[in-house]
Amino acid sequence: MRERSIAVIGTGYVGLTTGASMAALGHRVVCADADAGKIERLRRAEVDILEPDLPELVRDGIAAGRLSFVRDTTAAVEGAEVVFLCLPTPMGAGGAADLAAVEAVAGDIRAALPPGCVVVNKSTVPVGTSERVAALLDRSDVAVVSNPEFLREGRAVHDFLHPDRIVVGSADDDAARLVADLYADLDAPVVLTDAGSAELAKYAANCFLAMKLSYANSLATLCETFGADIRDVTEAIGHDPRIGASYLQPGPGWGGSCLPKDTHALLTVCEQAGVDFPLLRATIDTNEAHQDRLVARIADAHRTTEATGTTGTTEAAEANESAGKTDATDATGSAGDGDSLRGVRLALLGLAFKAGTSDLRDSPALAVARRLRDRGAELVAYDPALTGQHPAALDDLVTVVDTPEEALKGAGACVVLTEWPQFRELDWESLADLLEVPTVYDYRNVLEPERLARAGLSWQGIGRPLAVAG
Structure with a gap:
């Protein structure tokens, strides 16, 4: 498996588990979050989330020099080959998913994304969101991929490192395979789709x-x-x-x-x-x-x-x-x-x-x-x-x-x-x-x-x- 440079935007259950686990798999990961206090605590390997094995994974990633934390999303994506969007999509008006955070971050990172970078929607989003993000980025040299998480709270680290399946969807076959290869060391079936x-x-x-x-x-x-x-x-x-x-x-x-x-x-x-x-x-x-x-x-x-x-x-x-x-x-x-x-x-x-x-x-x-x-x-x-x-x-x-x-x-x-x-x-x-x-x-x-x-x-x-x- 080739080592990749990864940025993770958002350090909630999904984002922090994704970042720490990707570092454990041998990738170099920078996690970004707007909460300055949380970033300072994470730099000290202090994890606010009650999640088995996650504090140890964060501590080990920092010690190995593979995991770091920043507040500036622009700084996080500079030099990244893959950018994971792990942002909240809460219930909005009428029950629809509120994509405000996803759309805001897409606008923030648009100009800073390196050519050839792959942006990955890890958040749970409605059908058509990848197309929406691609339109917001308006970068023909940046592919957008859907890679939904299937993590259970209380077992998130276990589920990430021992998945039942890995689902990757994109119109760009090369980008989809690049994202799938991030998990190459994990023994799990891979579903490549749109x-x-x-x-x-x-x-x-x-x-x-x-x-x-x-x-x-x-x-x-x-x-x-x-x-x-x-x-x-x-x-x-x-x-x-x-x-x-x-x-x-x-x-x-x-x-x-x-x-x-x-x-x-x-x-x-x-x-x-x-x-x-x-x-x-x-x-x-x-x-x-x-x-x-x-x-x-x-x-x-x-x-x-x-x-x-x-x-x-x-x-x-x-x-x-x-x-x-x-x-x-x-x-x-x-x-x-x-x-x-x-x-x-x-x-x-x-x-x-x-x-x-x-x-x-x-x-x-x-x-x-x-x-x-x-x-x-x-x-x-x-x-x-x-x-x-x-x-x-x-x-x-x-x-x-x-x-x-x-x-x-x-x-x-x-x-x-x-x-x-x-x-x-x-x-x-x-x-x-x-x-x-x-x-x-x-x-x-x-x-x-x-x-x-x-x-x-x-x-x-x-x-x-x-x-x-x-």
């Missing part, structure tokens, strides 16, 4: 995963209705190679930095093109209805508690058992609106969109939290990735505390929203005494129901039978 197909492949993958998760959550509701166990159902179908076991775990809905914006972006593109895609719309609607249902379950149980003076979970289970249900909501998940949880303190375990990251962007935990707050609940949350941190963006939503004990003390119930494995190791026998109402809603199915029941707690997961305190 730019539009590469751009669509990224959306197609993420939207399919979202659809699978919505399907799993709907299956979980069926399991509750018929007394089945979602674990056994998904294990049975997951052994089928046509289906696979991944993305079949039910939870509090799907979210994160990619799936929400990408599903809405593709749906918007379809609407603009006059293409009907009801399955994608149903995927989004099902996710929102699922979160409504989970919140309604808590509100219904609280009403039962107020009406009977009991914890509500046992009586609600008995009442629903005769109707073929195992939770405290009706078939549609409706439980009334307004202030049905007014003044109820709820303990939330987990705020990040998944375990292994501190990323709160479009977290399903926060989506559920907002619904709980809208019903009047007072929310106190603990997340191991936020220990010692109190993000200002959460001030109007939840009170963030530094220990599980602080969160659970005096709470009317505990709601698990992120699948941190350390939640299983908590001293639930002691925590049970802190709760005002000894009920745990495990919306990640991460805890051991039998252990919680022995500790005097009633446990309710998703798609599984209740475990009542005994």
Whole structure:
């Protein structure tokens, strides 16, 4: 593999992982970011992102002299053979992808790009963006290539260095092969295609995963209705190679930095093109209805508690058992609106969109939290990735505390929203005494129901039978 001079614009999850990994593969990499403070920290090998192996990769790249950081994008691209655009493309007006950052950087670097340079869109962008960038650059001597990332937060470095596939799309075959050759030392199939197909492949993958998760959550509701166990159902179908076991775990809905914006972006593109895609719309609607249902379950149980003076979970289970249900909501998940949880303190375990990251962007935990707050609940949350941190963006939503004990003390119930494995190791026998109402809603199915029941707690997961305190 030939060593190349690479510039990476943007040092978020994708940009920093791309830059550090390319340096590890033997290339010379300069990363640029407009955030001066971040650049200074990265020069000291200080990584703000919670991502396994990334700090070590950055440190090793700097020590080897293959990885450096600058603030000036013009300085970064001077002498570069390949320039990766790793910029945010958040959900914009009407659900469309906001390409402002990509377009702005294209204008900034246009004159500084060396002749023969290849500009690579690594960001998730709609079909036609490569053509748009090429038009903005207006450089006949510079090729534009689409090379979408398929990285999972919490496994980004692993996914980059051990990819399932490498997708490269361009009308310029030589430029496409140059980009593909950057990954020559990695054992992965390479898909060489046109730019539009590469751009669509990224959306197609993420939207399919979202659809699978919505399907799993709907299956979980069926399991509750018929007394089945979602674990056994998904294990049975997951052994089928046509289906696979991944993305079949039910939870509090799907979210994160990619799936929400990408599903809405593709749906918007379809609407603009006059293409009907009801399955994608149903995927989004099902996710929102699922979160409504989970919140309604808590509100219904609280009403039962107020009406009977009991914890509500046992009586609600008995009442629903005769109707073929195992939770405290009706078939549609409706439980009334307004202030049905007014003044109820709820303990939330987990705020990040998944375990292994501190990323709160479009977290399903926060989506559920907002619904709980809208019903009047007072929310106190603990997340191991936020220990010692109190993000200002959460001030109007939840009170963030530094220990599980602080969160659970005096709470009317505990709601698990992120699948941190350390939640299983908590001293639930002691925590049970802190709760005002000894009920745990495990919306990640991460805890051991039998252990919680022995500790005097009633446990309710998703798609599984209740475990009542005994």
